[in-house]
Amino acid sequence: xxxxxxxxxxxxxxxxxxxxxxxxxxxxxxxxxxxxxxxxxxxxxxxxxxxxxxxxxxxxxxxxxxxxxxxxxxxxxxxxxxxxxxxxxxxxxxxxxxxxxxxxxxxxxxxxxxxxxxxxxxxxxxxxxxxxxxxxxxxxxxxxxxxxxxxxxxxxxxxxxxxxxxxxxxxxxxxxxxxxxxxxxxxxxxxxxxxxxxxxxxxxxxxxxxxxxxxxxxxxxxxxxxxxxxxxxxxxxxxxxxxxxxxxxxxxxxxxxxxxxxxxxxxxxxxxxxxxxxxxxxxxxxxxxxxxxxxxxxxxxxxxxxxxxxxxxxxxxxxxxxxxxxxxxxxxxxxxxxxxxxxxxxxxxxxxxxxxxxxxxxxxxxxxxxxxxxxxxxxxxxxxxxxxxxxxxxxxxxxxxxxxxxxxxxxxxxxxxxxxxxxxxxxxxxxxxxxxxxxxxxxxxxxxxxxxxxxxxxxxxxxxxxxxxxxxxxxxxxxxxxxxxxxxxxxxxxxxxxxxxxxxxxxxxxxxxxxxxxxxxxxxxxxxxxxxxxxxxxxxxxxxxxxxxxxxxxxxxxxxxxxxxxxxxxxxx
Numbered sequence: 001x002x003x004x005x006x007x008x009x010x011x012x013x014x015x016x017x018x019x020x021x022x023x024x025x026x027x028x029x030x031x032x033x034x035x036x037x038x039x040x041x042x043x044x045x046x047x048x049x050x051x052x053x054x055x056x057x058x059x060x061x062x063x064x065x066x067x068x069x070x071x072x073x074x075x076x077x078x079x080x081x082x083x084x085x086x087x088x089x090x091x092x093x094x095x096x097x098x099x100x101x102x103x104x105x106x107x108x109x110x111x112x113x114x115x116x117x118x119x120x121x122x123x124x125x126x127x128x129x130x131x132x133x134x135x136x137x138x139x140x141x142x143x144x145x146x147x148x149x150x151x152x153x154x155x156x157x158x159x160x161x162x163x164x165x166x167x168x169x170x171x172x173x174x175x176x177x178x179x180x181x182x183x184x185x186x187x188x189x190x191x192x193x194x195x196x197x198x199x200x201x202x203x204x205x206x207x208x209x210x211x212x213x214x215x216x217x218x219x220x221x222x223x224x225x226x227x228x229x230x231x232x233x234x235x236x237x238x239x240x241x242x243x244x245x246x247x248x249x250x251x252x253x254x255x256x257x258x259x260x261x262x263x264x265x266x267x268x269x270x271x272x273x274x275x276x277x278x279x280x281x282x283x284x285x286x287x288x289x290x291x292x293x294x295x296x297x298x299x300x301x302x303x304x305x306x307x308x309x310x311x312x313x314x315x316x317x318x319x320x321x322x323x324x325x326x327x328x329x330x331x332x333x334x335x336x337x338x339x340x341x342x343x344x345x346x347x348x349x350x351x352x353x354x355x356x357x358x359x360x361x362x363x364x365x366x367x368x369x370x371x372x373x374x375x376x377x378x379x380x381x382x383x384x385x386x387x388x389x390x391x392x393x394x395x396x397x398x399x400x401x402x403x404x405x406x407x408x409x410x411x412x413x414x415x416x417x418x419x420x421x422x423x424x425x426x427x428x429x430x431x432x433x434x435x436x437x438x439x440x441x442x443x444x445x446x447x448x449x450x451x452x453x454x455x456x457x458x459x460x461x462x463x464x465x466x467x468x469x470x471x472x473x474x475x476x477x478x479x480x481x482x483x484x485x486x487x488x489x490x491x492x493x494x495x496x497x498x499x500x501x502x503x504x505x506x507x508x509x510x511x512x513x514x515x516x517x518x519x520x521x522x523x524x525x526x527x528x529x530x531x532x533x534x535x536x537x538x539x540x541x542x543x544x545x546x547x548x549x550x551x552x553x554x555x556x557x558x559x560x561x562x563x564x565x566x567x568x569x570x571x572x573x
Contacts, residue, residue, distance in 0.1 A: 004059030006032040006202070011039055011069045013184040020191045024199035028208065032059065046098035048105075057106040059436070060202065062159070065095060065116040065146075066185075067139045084134040088141025096149050103155065108442035110205050112198075113150055114159040115143040154415050155438030157365040159201055164193045200363045205436055207423020210339060210361040211317035213255060214304060217266040217273055217295075219323040221249060221285065223347060226272045237282025244350040249284040251354030256289045259371025260362050261311060261378060264293035265303040265320065267327075291378045300327050301334035311378055312489040314426060314525050319361045366437075368417045370464040380461035381490055387460075398494055398564050401458040405496070407503055408570035409452045414465060415440050418453055421468045425486040428497065428529045431521045433484050448473045450480075452504045456491055456565075466491050469504045471516075480508055482518035485532075492528065495561030501536055502559035503567055515554050522547040 008014040008021075018034045025032065035058065037045055044050045071087040082090075099111055116139050150158035165173045173190035186194060203209060218225045222245050223235030235242040256262045262285070266273065273295050277287050292310045294303035300322065308315050316337040322328050323343045332340050339361060344353045364371070384401070391397035408414060419440040422433060435443065443449045454467040466488040471480045487497050505516060518533055534540065537558035538551035 003030050003032045003206075005035055005056070007035050007037050007053070007058045007061035008064070009037045009042055009045060009061055010064030011042060011066055011183075012064065012186075013182050014038055014064065016182065016184045017186065017191050017195065021195040021198060024192075024195040025202065028199055028203045030199070030203060030206070030208075032202075037061075045102070046095075048101065053102075054105075057109050059108075060110040060112060060205065060438075062112045062114065062198065063095070063099065064114045064161070065091075065142070067116045067118045067135055067142075070095075070116060070142060071135070071138050084137040085141050087134075088138035089145065091138070092142045092145030092149075096145065099156075100153075103153070103438075107155070107445055108439045109155070110436045110438040111153075111156045112159050112201060112205070113146050113156060114161045115146060117162050117165060154412075155436070155441050157201070157205060159198065161194065164190070164197055168193055197359065200359050201365065204363045204365050207420060207434060207436075209364060210260075210319050211313055211424070212261045212263060212291075212307075212311065212319065213252065213357075213362070214263050214265045214307065214318055214320045214338075215252070216300075216322040216324070216327070217264060217268055217276075219347075220321060220343070221245065221283075222276065222280075226276055227269060231272070231275050231279050234276065234280075236280055241347050242282070244347045246282055246284055248350040248354045251351070251358060253284050253286075253289055255358055255362050256285075256375060257372065258362070258364060258367050259374045261291040261313075261374060262289055263291055263307050263311070264295060265300055265307060265322075266293075266295050267297055267300070268295050270295045289375060291375050292382070299330065299334075301331045304331065304335060304338060310382070312381070312427075312492065319357070321357070366416055368420060370417060370420075373462075373464065377461055377463055377490055380463075383460050384458070395564075398561075401460070401494075402566075403456060403458045403494065403496070403564060404566045404568075405500070405503075406455045406568055406570055407452055407500070407507075408454075409450060409507065410444055411451075411453060411570065412444055414453050415444065417465045418451060418468055421453075421465070421486055421488070422484065425468075425488060426523070426525045427489050428492055428532075429484070429486040429523070429526050430482070430529055430532070431484045431519060432523045432526060443470070448475075450508060452507065454496075454500050454503075456496060463488070463490055467496065467500050469501065471504070471508060478512075479515045479517050482516055485518070494564070495559075496565065497532060498536055498557065498559040499562045499565050499567065502557035502562055505553070505557050507569075515552055517541075518551045518553075520549045520551070 008018060014036045018036055022034055037050070041050060045053055048054065070091040099113070103109065103111060118136050118139050147158055150156045168189065173187060173193070174185050175187035175190070178187065179185040215221060223241055224233060226234055235245065237243060237246045252262060264273070277283055292307050294307050304315065304318060304320060308318065315335055319339045319341070320331055321341065321343065328340050328343070331338055341357060341360070344350060388397045391400065416437055419435050419437045422435040444451060450471040450473070452469045453465050455465045456463045467486065469485045470483045472483050473480055485501065487500070518538060520530060520533060522530065533551045535558065537555060538553045541550040541552050543549045
């Protein structure tokens, strides 16, 4: 099954790159139809004359600008036509203007804009250190404009192509012979590296990144075995191999700050692990960055299952890192849905391993406020579970939480979080439809759609924006279609879904009393939502052999839990 079309736009021979990219995408379970739009066709695209694009816009387009095509001819030779800064700014203005025009006509397309590179600097570049290479200077100005615009426009993302060059080196990345004979400046290794990074980027755009990083401790977070070497004897920090473990922890801490849940899964004495965190100041990964832990002498696979249950997320969201190949194989054979990268044989490879881990499994094109506080939110979930045991009835406990909900309709400031909810919510999700940010832009700009988001907080924490309802109005057969309804697993068990849906339906029916229709689409992990519509008062209309069921609501939503929440609408007094 195809994941839509992906355009490659640029004047190199990207046809040679397409099969390499296709293989890299397939490693993520992605299978888009790749269309190359190069040379003369690129000019037709920018002018709006590409009939294929205009009639059937792709899901995404990747733009690879080349410095030599943008302004190299203007800036080389004995009499340059323009100063470098102006050349870079003009080239950026043209490209970004063309993309803006296409984006305005086709708001559902995700645009991935690559930075430009100088493949072959001018012959005299660098002979005088006081004179900058004009092509390199123009490229720098061009890239600065592209970076700024990608930060500003929803549905656009930046791809830093030069990072691949820096990682491998220009001598490895580029192939002068291929460039001259086939107008493809990348070597085979360069194409493979670029494809892997671009596949990771697209995987992030469609929201398929992993959520949880599960870490062993001995010989993973530090060198040595704390139970044998003692707290002072493990290798950590300073110069030498100990610094490799510190740098790896630094990468893990950065991932945590960007919304990755970090957990410990270690066969160890809990007291020994606690002592390392308390006594070794070189530990970059502090206890407050750990969402949960399973430290004991059971199997690692049992530990991961318990951690998944504690967090309320699926095992297919986990990446497990362990230095021991026997432990990796035990988990791999027992829990095939868990991603398990190979650990470097030499600890000196840990910093590079950490970078590859971040790119392969956890890369994000943007970070939301919910991402930055995710560890705190999941730790608060554990506090909430502990507090619930102090009350005699569930209702008494829920009232003690003093829950407050804020709702917002068609709020463009929540665009990134709304798309993220569709991509990341797997359990309480009625239809499992996924939307990129660009696709969410199209929905929010359509007057027939109503997208309502809800934030929730209680006496323990602010959970952020945790629920989303997406309705489309049909005029020929007047009714509202509940296209999707989802709620974060962090707040399952509070009956908030009923109160939220009731508030949404009341909002929709302010001017009419049209029916609400909805579909439940079964998936691997959304059984928890299977009975929700019936509980809310919907009538079953029909069922399909594949488990899909159609429902209709003509009355009000059954929401006995409504009084548990103080509800308000954003922007209303």
